[in-house]
Amino acid sequence: MNKQKEKNNHFNLIFPGLVVLGYLGLFFVNPSKTGKALLLSGRMFLTLIPVFIVVILFMGGLNYFLNPQKVKKLFGKESGAKGWFFAVLLGIISHGSIYAWYPLLKDLQAQGMKNGLIAAFLYNRAIKIPHLPVMIYYFGIQFVVLLFIYMVIASIIEGLVIDLMQ
Amino acid sequence: MQQQTKNKISFSTAFSKALKGFATAVPIIIGVILLFGLFRVFVPQSWIRSVFTGNLLRDTLYGSLIGSISAGNPVNSYIIGGELLHDSVSLYAVTAFIVAWVTVGLIQLPAEASLLGKRFALTRNIISFVLAFFVAIATVMTMSLL
Numbered sequence: 252m253n254k255q256k257e258k259n260n261h262f263n264l265i266f267p268g269l270v271v272l273g274y275l276g277l278f279f280v281n282p283s284k285t286g287k288a289l290l291l292s293g294r295m296f297l298t299l300i301p302v303f304i305v306v307i308l309f310m311g312g313l314n315y316f317l318n319p320q321k322v323k324k325l326f327g328k329e330s331g332a333k334g335w336f337f338a339v340l341l342g343i344i345s346h347g348s349i350y351a352w353y354p355l356l357k358d359l360q361a362q363g364m365k366n367g368l369i370a371a372f373l374y375n376r377a378i379k380i381p382h383l384p385v386m387i388y389y390f391g392i393q394f395v396v397l398l399f400i401y402m403v404i405a406s407i408i409e410g411l412v413i414d415l416m417q
Numbered sequence: 418m419q420q421q422t423k424n425k426i427s428f429s430t431a432f433s434k435a436l437k438g439f440a441t442a443v444p445i446i447i448g449v450i451l452l453f454g455l456f457r458v459f460v461p462q463s464w465i466r467s468v469f470t471g472n473l474l475r476d477t478l479y480g481s482l483i484g485s486i487s488a489g490n491p492v493n494s495y496i497i498g499g500e501l502l503h504d505s506v507s508l509y510a511v512t513a514f515i516v517a518w519v520t521v522g523l524i525q526l527p528a529e530a531s532l533l534g535k536r537f538a539l540t541r542n543i544i545s546f547v548l549a550f551f552v553a554i555a556t557v558m559t560m561s562l563l
Contacts, residue, residue: 263441266527267448274451277459284458292454296447303439310435315428349525350446353532354438360533369533370541374548377519382492389499393563398512398556402520405548412544413537 299351306351310358326364335410338368339403342375349376366417367410374406445528452524453488469506480510481549484517485542488525494518508560513553520545 278285326334345352356369378399386395426434468483469476484494498511521542522529530538 263444263531266531267444267451270448270451270455273455277455285455288454288458289451290454291457292451295450295454299446299450307432307435307439310438311428311432314431314434315426349519349522350442350449350528353528354442357442357532358435358438366533366537369537370544373541374520374545377491377516379491382495385492385499386495389495389502394508394556394560397559398516398552401552401555401559402516405552409541409544409548413540416540 302351306355310355313355313358326359326368330365330368334365334368335371335407338371338410339375339406342372342406343378343380345372345376349373352376365410365414367412367414370413371406371410374409375403378402442528442532445531449525449528456488456524469501469510471505471507473507473509476507476510477513477550477553480513480553481517481521481546484514484549485521485546486523487514487518488522491515491519508557509553512556513549516552517546517549520549 274285274289277288325337330337356364356372360366360369383395390398468479487494494515498515501514502508502511523542526538526542529541
């Protein structure tokens with residue numbers, strides 16, 4: 252367990268290190284585009300800060316109100332249809348970048364949340380209610396309704412397959 | 418009752434635990450954001466338009482593939498998909514592209530693997546890729562039947 256943790260810690264530093272090296276290399280090839288990419292990333296990070304704060308608050312709240320027993324009941328092996336319902340619902344109503352949600356999912360996973368439910372949650376993040384008007388504008392309401400029905404079904408199939416493979 | 422009290426943690430402990438948990442993810446998050454910046458600037462949208470040719474299965478597969486290597490806010494995929502549709506790219510390809518955009522995340526894969534486990538991240542992304550293909554075909558075919 253500690254060995255795995257150590258390995259993950261190394262990866263946590265190697266990955267961003269490699270990206271920074273990539274930037275350095277690309278800076279010599281195309282400084283203006285690399286600068287633009289850096290600026291874009293900076294802006295992206297700034298816009299994500301409020302989301303990160305909400306996620307930390309959400310994580311803190313979950314830590315306070317949920318204990319492993321409650322999580323196991325809601326999302327664990329005996330959660331049944333209710334677990335799937337909440338995973339799908341949480342996936343749809345969750346906001347912001349997925350990177351901000353990984354630590355929370357890691358916490359829930361450690362507390363007993365089934366991997367299938369995590370997969371269902373991640374899949375349903377594609378359904379974003381505030382963005383629906385854009386989708387309806389481009390594709391029409393019939394397409395949007397059908398797509399979302401099939402995506403919810405697909406998310407549950409994916410979750411079940413992942414649980415079967417455990 | 419005793420068990421309940423034992424399980425309850427203080428407010429400050431709950432939030433410091435949350436902060437610590439989040440802090441471990443910060444280097445990866447920064448790496449991914451930097452990588453996405455490079456991707457947005459160095460991969461032109463015109464390249465996406467040159468790939469789709471009209472073959473149902475191939476276009477749907479390409480839609481899933483391109484959606485898989487793309488990342489970002491889902492609303493961007495709706496706009497790009499909508500514009501591609503105006504450029505006569507098939508609805509199968511565009512649907513697969515939109516579905517794979519969020520459900521498959523090659524760019525996010527390192528972060529997902531590091532935090533949720535390599536096996537889980539790989540399996541989830543492979544299944545999502547296959548499902549993007551079938552969700553696209555099912556959605557467009559059902560539409561044509563209605």
